[in-house]
Amino acid sequence: MFSFFKGLASGKEITKENLAPILEKTKEALVTKNVAAEIADNLCASLEESLIGEKVGTFTGVAGRVREALEAALTRILSPARNIDILREVQHAQTQGRPYTIAVCGVNVVGKSTNLAKLCFWLLKNNLRVLVAACDTFRAGAVEQLRVHERCLNESFGVDGEDGVMLYQQGYGKDAANIAADAITFAKDARRDVVLIDTAGRMQDNEPLMRSLAKLVKLNNPDLVLFVGEALVGNEAVDQVKKFNQALADYSDQAHPRLIDGIILTKFDTIDDKVGAAISMTYITGQPIVFVGTGQTYKDLRKLNVKAVVQSLIK
Amino acid sequence: MVLADLGRKITGALRSMANASVIDEEVLDAMLKEICGALLASDVNVKLVANLRKNIKAAVNFDDMASGLNKRKIIQKAVFDELCKLVDPGVKPFQPVKGKSNVLMFVGLQGSGKTTTCTKVAYQYQKRGWKTCLICADTFRAGAFDQLKQNATKAKIPFYGSYTEADPVIIAEEGVNRFKAEKYEIIIVDTSGRHKQEAELFEEMLQISNAVQPDNTIFVMDATIGQAAEAQARAFKEKVDVGSVIVTKLDGHARGGGALSAVAATNSPIIYLGTGEHLEDLEKFATQPFISKLLGLGDMSGLIDM
Ligand SMILES: Nc1nc2c(ncn2[C@@H]2O[C@H](COP(=O)(O)OP(=O)(O)OP(=O)(O)O)[C@@H](O)[C@H]2O)c(=O)[nH]1
Ligand SMILES: Nc1nc2c(ncn2[C@@H]2O[C@H](COP(=O)(O)OP(=O)(O)OP(=O)(O)O)[C@@H](O)[C@H]2O)c(=O)[nH]1
Ligand SMILES: [Mg+2]
Ligand SMILES: [Mg+2]
Numbered sequence: 001m002f003s004f005f006k007g008l009a010s011g012k013e014i015t016k017e018n019l020a021p022i023l024e025k026t027k028e029a030l031v032t033k034n035v036a037a038e039i040a041d042n043l044c045a046s047l048e049e050s051l052i053g054e055k056v057g058t059f060t061g062v063a064g065r066v067r068e069a070l071e072a073a074l075t076r077i078l079s080p081a082r083n084i085d086i087l088r089e090v091q092h093a094q095t096q097g098r099p100y101t102i103a104v105c106g107v108n109v110v111g112k113s114t115n116l117a118k119l120c121f122w123l124l125k126n127n128l129r130v131l132v133a134a135c136d137t138f139r140a141g142a143v144e145q146l147r148v149h150e151r152c153l154n155e156s157f158g159v160d161g162e163d164g165v166m167l168y169q170q171g172y173g174k175d176a177a178n179i180a181a182d183a184i185t186f187a188k189d190a191r192r193d194v195v196l197i198d199t200a201g202r203m204q205d206n207e208p209l210m211r212s213l214a215k216l217v218k219l220n221n222p223d224l225v226l227f228v229g230e231a232l233v234g235n236e237a238v239d240q241v242k243k244f245n246q247a248l249a250d251y252s253d254q255a256h257p258r259l260i261d262g263i264i265l266t267k268f269d270t271i272d273d274k275v276g277a278a279i280s281m282t283y284i285t286g287q288p289i290v291f292v293g294t295g296q297t298y299k300d301l302r303k304l305n306v307k308a309v310v311q312s313l314i315k
Numbered sequence: 316m317v318l319a320d321l322g323r324k325i326t327g328a329l330r331s332m333a334n335a336s337v338i339d340e341e342v343l344d345a346m347l348k349e350i351c352g353a354l355l356a357s358d359v360n361v362k363l364v365a366n367l368r369k370n371i372k373a374a375v376n377f378d379d380m381a382s383g384l385n386k387r388k389i390i391q392k393a394v395f396d397e398l399c400k401l402v403d404p405g406v407k408p409f410q411p412v413k414g415k416s417n418v419l420m421f422v423g424l425q426g427s428g429k430t431t432t433c434t435k436v437a438y439q440y441q442k443r444g445w446k447t448c449l450i451c452a453d454t455f456r457a458g459a460f461d462q463l464k465q466n467a468t469k470a471k472i473p474f475y476g477s478y479t480e481a482d483p484v485i486i487a488e489e490g491v492n493r494f495k496a497e498k499y500e501i502i503i504v505d506t507s508g509r510h511k512q513e514a515e516l517f518e519e520m521l522q523i524s525n526a527v528q529p530d531n532t533i534f535v536m537d538a539t540i541g542q543a544a545e546a547q548a549r550a551f552k553e554k555v556d557v558g559s560v561i562v563t564k565l566d567g568h569a570r571g572g573g574a575l576s577a578v579a580a581t582n583s584p585i586i587y588l589g590t591g592e593h594l595e596d597l598e599k600f601a602t603q604p605f606i607s608k609l610l611g612l613g614d615m616s617g618l619i620d621m
Contacts, residue, residue: 028361034542037356107539108564108592109426113457140465152457153577205567230488234358234541234573267425270510271543294453295427295513 011058014051014065022066023048034276036235039283043073059207071314077279078306080288084262087126088221091255099131099187101195101220103180104264105213106228108201111266113142115228116196117149119264119291121298122163124157129195133183134169135176136200142170146198154296166192171197176200177216184220197222199248204243213244216249217258226290227260229281231268237280245285260285265304266293273312278304302310321572322609324353329391329610338386338529340377347371350394357402360545363579367397381601395606402575408584409558410529411445414585416495418502420529422520422555424547425508427535428563430459432589433505434466435597436533438559441472441502450490451476452483452523455507463505470594473499482508483519488526504529511550511568524555533560533586536577538562538569548580551555557581563589566596 012018023044024051024093028041056065086102093100102119104112113136129237136142146167154164168183180197187195199216202209217225227244229237241260249257249299263281271277278289289304328349335342346469347368354364374393380386392595411417419436421429433449443448449467451474453459467474487504504527509516523614524532534557536544551557560581561575565588578585585600 031355032361032542037352109428111426139462141457141458141460141462144461145456148457203564203567230426230539232541232543233539234544235356235570236358236539236541236568239568268512269512270424270547272512272546274541274543274546277541 002208012054012056012062014054014062016048016052017314018062019048019051019066022063023141026066026070030036030276030279030309032274032311034234034274035313036238036270036276036280036282038235038238039280043070044284047073054278067314071310073311074279074313075306077283078289078304078309080282080286082261082288084224084288084290086224086290090123090128091245093223094193099195100222100224101184101197103197103199103217103220104226104228105199105217105244106201107203108139110201110228110230110233110255111200111264112136112201112228113145113149114296115264115266115291115293115301116198117153118293118301119300120149120153120173120196121156122301123194123196124153124159124164129163129191130165131183131187131190131192131195132165132167133180133195134167135180135197137172137174137176137179138200142198142200143171153298161254166190176212177219180216180220181281202242204247210243210247211251214248214257217248218252218254221258225261225264226260226264227281227285227287229277230263231265231271231275231277231292233277235280238284241281241284259288262287262290263290264291264293268292268302269294269300273315275309275312278309296298321353321357321570323395324356325350326610328353329394332390333387337602338390343372343375343377343390346390350450355574357570357572358544358574358576359543360542360579362545363401363576367401370397370400395610398609399602402578402585402605402610404578404582404584406582408586411440411501411525411530413445413500416499417531418491418504418527418529420524420527420532420555422506422532422551422557423508423535424510424537424540425456425551427508427537428561428589429508429535430462430505431592432465432473432535432561432563432587432597433463433503434470435589435594436489436587437467437501437503438470439474439597441470446498447472448494448499448503449474450487450494450502450504452487452490452504454483454486455506456483459505459507465502466594476516484494484522484526487523491527501591511547517550517554521554532556533559533561534577534581534583535561536564536574538564538571538574542573545576545580548577550572552581552583557583559583561585561587561589562600566590 027040027044046057134143134146150167245259292302296301328346334344371393437447451460451463588598590596
């Protein structure tokens, strides 16, 4: 009696066969939205695993059920466990009488320095006193770039370096880890609230440069290590975050090495609905997207709108 | 090296087909599935991949194929041709004229590698005896002029720019006029990074272009870009008359497929590949050697003899 009604209400059973063409389409749709192929594959495989054998009502249909499950999976990926509340963490550091430190890292020209400046803008808006440590001692113009930001940021708040942002720099060629250490010491003495450490862009395969990043992180143990990645990047996103984490782990010689704590996803304004890099990066790291860069002015730093991203992906 | 992973997967797919005892539709489909999967994993545009699959299927028609024909070779050739088509629009690249002022304007997304590549290209020309110079028409990115200046100084290339003038159109025009008067042969104009979503920046690019009347507009795209590449490339082409493409950051691990999609979107040939951060890290691009390298030299002879 019961099973008869159940049968009526639930219609079709999901099988490998009726699922296959839908998953094929799903994968293509995800890849079109710039989700890395490998991750689109993984996602579809786990959808398959969880859905086979399920009974679906005639209204939802297999396709509808896949969509539902995909939406849930994507939302889960984009909403990692750790919630990073920078302002609160800064307050906490203040009570300990030390500056809160954030290091940004990533491959070349993804927007580390620009978004560090935006982050600084946001901190200044919250009446915090910031020190920017110029630890990109490699790329031509890197220090001057931060100098310009220092000036513009202080001007836009009508403050001087004392109450606003100060640049700490030792020019080019020197060891970044040591400059960061000096900057933090300086910040402590000068009672700055936050130290923002800018680092040189580096390709994830460049061993010497990756070692030097690991050294910087190990020596200075920043409160927050942010990976800066471009929303434009395709399949390479996976390799980038994997290898940055790998390098931080391998080259630190520590039992519990510091890894990427969070992500800044930049150039989000250049990709229309091709938002897949957000998935690729969070899927691999399991860490949240702390900020999204949405343009080239100081105000263009947002929180990730998980719902909107998921909608773009399943549209 | 360059796209090694993709090459390996494609040759692998071709080889597994060659090993099949009978070659039929099913074998072809399996091979195409592998190849297309590899292309997608290398960021090649989804639509271009679908086209490639369709074209190869059309080129290999089992019903019409006389039994004596070598199916393997026909299929291999179809794959090779389609891969070539992907990177070759069939348009001749721009050739500068000696003794004349040739203005090359670099455009592209933020951080694609324009400034670095400008100096590399200038350096190549200078080495080959052209009277070469650089102009920084990027007043947007903080420190942009310092960057170009430091690069140009290192390469001993004359440059022009300004710390005070905020209008890139004026700088570009003044620089080009000055260098033209001084009979420079290769005048390279670097511009700010920009993207199609910001109309003002695109308009500015058009104004610079109108002011300097470039002989060749070079679109620089980096090898890590994914599926957003096509729409951006198309938009640049629609705004200014892109004539060439340079793909940067093809050293290391990059996939390059997204950038290759710019060829179809702009109908312009790739002229160079950027393969490193240093001045010398620039390779001339040629389709056939590129694809044969992609597929591994060994398999090349077999494909080319057809
Ligand atoms: N459209 C857009 N452009 C951005 C964004 N963030 C940064 N950019 C641009 O990207 C380019 C590179 O930015 P930088 O901040 O210098 O990048 P970086 O990672 O510090 O670069 P390196 O230090 O050379 O490795 C600049 O042209 C920025 O204006 C963003 O959110 N949107
Ligand atoms: N590994 C590698 N790095 C490259 C290559 N070309 C450029 N780069 C690096 O990419 C970064 C950005 O290059 P830029 O030349 O500043 O880029 P851009 O397009 O001028 O950037 P914007 O002016 O901000 O739009 C620099 O760190 C370069 O060293 C390349 O072929 N290989
Ligand atoms: Mg930087
Ligand atoms: Mg530049």
